[in-house]
Amino acid sequence: MSVKSNTVNTVLGAVPAEELGVVSVHEALLSVTPGAEHAFDITIDRAEIFETLAAKLTDFRTHGGGTIVDSTGMFHGRDVRLYEALSRTTGVHIVASTGQGPEEMLGGYFLTPQTNPPTPWPADKFADLFSKEVTEGMVVPRVERRGAAGLVATAVTATGMTATDESLLRGAARTALGTGVAVSFRHGADAVRELGVVLDEKLPADRVVVGGLDRTDAVAAGTPMEIARLGAHVALDHVGTRDADHVTDAERAVLVADLVRAGFGDRVLLSGSATGVAKGHPGNDLPYSHVLTTFVPLLTAQGLSDEDTRRILVGNPRDLLSAR
Known part of the structure; x- marks a missing residue:
């Protein structure tokens, strides 16, 4: 089931990378805070969720979108069967991810695996867990494996990398080396040091995405x-x-232009971290189409050519998601 070169794992199977179109590389479809699905005040109506997500994905497609990457990883509401139905209905490719993190979002089993004293899971155990989701299929808890993950996604604790975070990063890197998919991580307090951990595993840098780099x-x-x-x-x-922790869209556009003019246009990726449906947390109720409808005109105003913009929205994510 592992992805073949020049193809990308979507929830409906491997597709040629050239078919992805415009890609939004870091979004969430159904995002459930772990444990919220058991709360008395949380309702999870799959039919209602389907209708909400289908409308948002259709809007994305109407405005020129082709592929959504759900980068929430394991155990945060990922519903492979639901995503299959959404992709068939809307025509939007959906790339689902494996991975976990940061430490505070892991369940106790993954924090203290029956050792005395408790110690973090070793990187190889995370690598095995994540790799099987690429090669054997993503886990539908207690039911089956289904589909194949197209990305390994993790995150580092905002206040600083913990030992468990480091195991997650190394496990993600080893998964990428063994399966051919790329690694995406939301950085914590020191993005350069955290990237160094991933590169220490001998994963080529162009197989790594560092997220959250529009933080102030x-x-x-x-x-x-x-x-x-x-x-x-x-x-x-x-x-x-729009908050104090992140730069404005106008400032983002300047940053993109600076990166392109410095010769790094082939390294830029864009998305909104939108949440289609959130349970147990507020979510980010932003249209998946925001980059296309509102942000691209700001790039044009900064002097970026159509070729520059297409490279960022189509070429860069296509190359990232293609297996190697």
Whole structure:
């Protein structure tokens, strides 16, 4: 079931990379805070969820979108059967992900695996867990394996990388080396150091996405340019977010233009981190089409050509998601 070269694993099977079209690389379809599905005040109506997500995906397709990457990983509401039905109905390719993180979002089983004293899971155990979701199919808990993950996604604790976070990063890198899919991680307190952990596993830098690089602190420190110089993909993945922790869309557009003019146009990725349906947390109720309808005109105003924009929206994610 593992993806073949020049194809990408979607929930409906491997498709030629050239068919992906415009890709939004870091979104969430159904996002459930672990445990919320058991809460008395949370309702999970799959028919209602389907209708909501189908409308949002159709809007994305209407505005020129081709592929959504659900980068929530394991155990956060991922519903492979639902995603299959959504893809068939809307015509939007859906790439689902394996992976977990950060540490605070892991269940106790993955934090203290019956050792005395408790120790973090070793990287090889995470690698085995994630790799099987690529080669054997994604777990539908207690039921079956179904489909194949097209990406390994994890995240680092915002206040600083923990030992478990490091195991997750190394496990993700080993999964990528063994299966051919890429790694995406949301950075914590030190993106360059965290990327260094992944690269220490001998994974080529162009197989890595560093997310969250449109955070205010990262931009102020010049981190996006530094990550690009190291050869990894720079994900500005909160397009449309308006808060003190992230730069504005106007500032993002300037940053994209700066990266392109510095020769790193082939390293830029864009998305909104939108949440289609959120359960147990507020979510980010942003249209998946926001990058296309609102942000692309800002790039044009910065002097980016249609070729530059197409490379960022189509070429870069196509190359990233293609197996190697």
